[in-house]
Amino acid sequence: MTSLPVTAVLDSVSLLLTEAYLGPPNPASTWFIDNEPDSGVLGILTNVSAAEASTSVDGSGETGTTIASHVEHLRWSLGMMNAAIRGKPLGEWSESWQVVTLDEAGWDRLRSSLRQELKTLLSALKSQRELPEEYLTGVLALLPHAAYHLGNIRQMIERVRT
Numbered sequence: 640m641t642s643l644p645v646t647a648v649l650d651s652v653s654l655l656l657t658e659a660y661l662g663p664p665n666p667a668s669t670w671f672i673d674n675e676p677d678s679g680v681l682g683i684l685t686n687v688s689a690a691e692a693s694t695s696v697d698g699s700g701e702t703g704t705t706i707a708s709h710v711e712h713l714r715w716s717l718g719m720m721n722a723a724i725r726g727k728p729l730g731e732w733s734e735s736w737q738v739v740t741l742d743e744a745g746w747d748r749l750r751s752s753l754r755q756e757l758k759t760l761l762s763a764l765k766s767q768r769e770l771p772e773e774y775l776t777g778v779l780a781l782l783p784h785a786a787y788h789l790g791n792i793r794q795m796i797e798r799v800r801t
Contacts, residue, residue, distance in 0.1 A: 645775070649764045652778055659785035660757050671786060680713065680789050681757075684750055687796060693740035694799040706795050709788050710749055711738035716784060717756035720777055724763050724770075 655670060662679040663669040672678050677685060684692075684706075692707040715735035723729060741749060764778065 645767065645770050648775070649767055649770070649778070652782065653761050653764050655782050656757065656761065656785065659782065659789060660753075672789065680710075680785065680792060681750065681754055683789075683793060683796065684710065689741050689743040689746035691796070691799045692746050695739075696795045696798045704795075705739050706792055706799070707741050707746065707749065708736055708739050709792050709795070710753055712736055713785065713788050714749065714753040714756050716781065717753070717760050720774075720781060721756060721759050721763060723774055723777060724760075724767075 654664065657664055658670055658672055658679060660679045660681050662677050662682045663672065663674055666674045666676060668674075676682065687706060689707075692710070693705050695705055697704045712735040715730070719729050738749070760781075770778070
């Protein structure tokens with residue numbers, strides 16, 4: 640059995656997180672998303688307005704599920720992994736769903752903050768030589784988590800625009 644150094648595993652994780660959030664680094668070869676530029680989470684959010692991001696898609700009004708709530712949830716999850724890697728305590732999962740509606744400035748800040756949390760995490764992963772097992776599991780869990788929310792957000796964009 641061949642074993643890989645943690646850096647090789649984290650390089651693969653970083654590649655897949657980049658694809659999920661920014662789009663494929665090499666559009667000719669993708670692992671799980673469309674091969675068009677900007678097909679990751681941040682790319683598909685570029686032309687989403689704050690009004691669209693704040694529109695409930697489940698019919699429950701201001702307390703419902705919105706694009707903004709999913710984006711905040713993703714930002715929070717990346718932020719918690721960044722905190723964990725720095726040895727900080729994790730927050731409560733329910734905190735991640737507090738944002739429902741935003742104005743244009745708040746929406747811009749949220750997208751920027753999501754991008755920054757991703758950048759911070761990718762940088763942290765690049766510098767890791769060892770990673771405790773529970774953090775590796777958490778980092779790996781970020782991949783299906785991002786893919787799940789990418790699919791949800793794509794569907795939500797279609798719903799708020801019809």
